Amino acid sequence: MTQHSSSSLPDYGSAVDWITGLVPFGIRPGLDRIHELMERLGNPHRRLKFIHVAGTNGKGSTCSFLTNVLVRGGYDVGTFTSPYITKFTNRFQYNGHDIEEEDLLRLANKLKPHVEAIAKTELGSPTMFEVSTALAILYFGTVVYPDYVVWETGLGGRLDVTNIVYPVMSIITNVGHDHMDRLGPTLEAIAAEKAGIIKPGIPVVSAAAQPEVIEVIRRKAQETGSSFYLLGEQFKTSVQSVREDEQIFTFEGLFRTIEGLSIKLNGAHQLENAAVAIMALEVLRQYQAMIIEDDALREGLMQTEWPGRLEMVQKEPRILIDGAHNPEGASMLADALRNVYHYGRLHLMIGMLENKNHEATIKHILPLVDTLIVTEADYHMKLNAEALGELIGRMREQSDESKPFELIVEKDWKQALNKLQQLTEGNDLGVVTGTLYLIADVRSRLLYNSDSEKGW
Incomplete structure (x- = not known):
């Protein structure tokens, strides 16, 4: 140092x-x-x-x-x-x-x-x-x-x-x-x-x-x-x-x-x-x-563009990325998924940091998903995927709103992304959300097939 x-x-x-x-x-x-x-x-x-x-x-x-x-x-x-x-x-x-x-x-x-x-x-x-x-x-x-x-x-x-x-x-x-x-x-x-x-x-x-x-x-x-x-x-x-x-x-x-x-x-x-x-x-x-x-x-x-916010980074299959890392951001994402995008099934992948308001963020997303893949960002303050998965499991049991969905826990974000791409067929929509550290890596991999130089 x-x-x-x-x-x-x-x-x-x-x-x-x-x-x-x-x-x-x-x-x-x-x-x-x-x-x-x-x-x-x-x-x-x-x-x-x-x-x-x-x-x-x-x-x-x-x-x-x-x-x-x-x-x-x-x-x-x-x-x-x-x-x-x-x-x-x-x-x-x-x-x-x-x-x-x-x-x-x-x-x-x-x-x-x-x-x-x-x-x-x-x-x-x-x-x-x-x-x-x-x-x-x-x-x-x-x-x-x-x-x-x-x-x-x-x-x-x-x-x-x-x-x-x-x-x-x-x-x-x-x-x-x-x-x-x-x-x-x-x-x-x-x-x-x-x-x-x-x-x-x-x-x-x-x-x-x-x-x-x-x-x-x-x-x-x-x-x-x-x-x-x-x-x-x-x-x-x-x-x-x-x-x-x-x-x-x-x-x-x-x-x-x-x-x-x-x-x-x-x-x-x-x-x-x-x-x-x-x-x-x-x-x-x-x-x-x-x-x-x-x-x-x-x-x-x-002509204004802003990477990582409601950005369609892949057309086949359709993969949308959005850095919704707090409750208000997740609410905006949910609103857009209801009112802007058309799709058959919704498959969503999420990774978060440990210091965020997890439950208040995730509650906006649960009523919409058919599949929820929980993963970890490549960052030292990441939230453990198992812990996030357990929280979502408890929320699902306690919620009257969420429809039945498949919950997948995959610590390796690259493997999680592969699963998301495999699941997203035809008219489906795949979404990657959560911390911008995850968004940066996923965006770089899908657009440039390389690792990003992300961070603060």
Whole structure:
């Protein structure tokens, strides 16, 4: 674990290994170490315009909508998201393209002596996510200089290291039951953490739905003198038509109505994410003199893709992947399976992490499946397949809703995937869901027939 300041990282692989090797330092909420890092580097974040995006679900899709529309509108855009699905460089993008490996290596070598120096102080070593965040700021603030940075929080908001920035726009997509071990036991507590990204005088856009969550965000916006735009109040969508890979809708906002918009991402929740992105851009249009032509808006929305979320990765047999790793995500998946996709039998494969709200997540899926294959992600925090299988068995016995289904426990995710493909015949639908660590591996295997370089 100990690195020596004198040793520079020789190549991209070594740089990624060094950064991911900081994982044992864990997730340590607080901004002291990132402030120290930025101070040592000349505070490059202060010269950038950030659109800060927090929320339980939908952050990634919302960031993707924003990035695509802004790029098509003629702006240079940096995007920082997590976790990544295919490769470590996915997290740091400029105009939709990953950071070059040589840039990542150079910036990692610039960071390394500072990280090691801070590790020797009472602050302790910066974590993997802190170093990744610092690398993103260095990349955007000293290499590519984008007009806007679409900036996704890691966990929560208030104490998340991404909260070092002072944005031009704050977005809270929604608030649900996730990371309750770190963010608090109630929706109000979680909402207070997410609302921590709201800065004085900076507008905030949200699709929060629960009254107690809305109250927390509204109160924080009032305290900070921030304009608050809420889906269902200041803006809304009305659906014109829905079919697989196409949703056509009208956006109605405070400033104007835009008809005939289209997205190819599936699920009613993606309309919410699109609406949040549109409203954020409309507010920036009013207050930051942002110029986005309607054609660029339409094209950017329509061309937005987000891997691992309701993504059909194989046609024969039909295999759909969706990283529904919390109760709200599973509810959205179940809604899409009922209303968007047509199939004979439904075969579903799931693997989860040990710290998730398992029962509340799985209950949304049980009434729909004909076969449920329980497996394990290739990740150190995976939930044991037998334990998950036993939980599902108990839930099946206690449930009045679930129809009869076959339960298969297969620890090896590759074998589980083979079984899913074998079972999925003709008009059937195979679904892989749960933790994104499993989704990343399955996606890589089906699309590229290779192992992914997945992770946080």
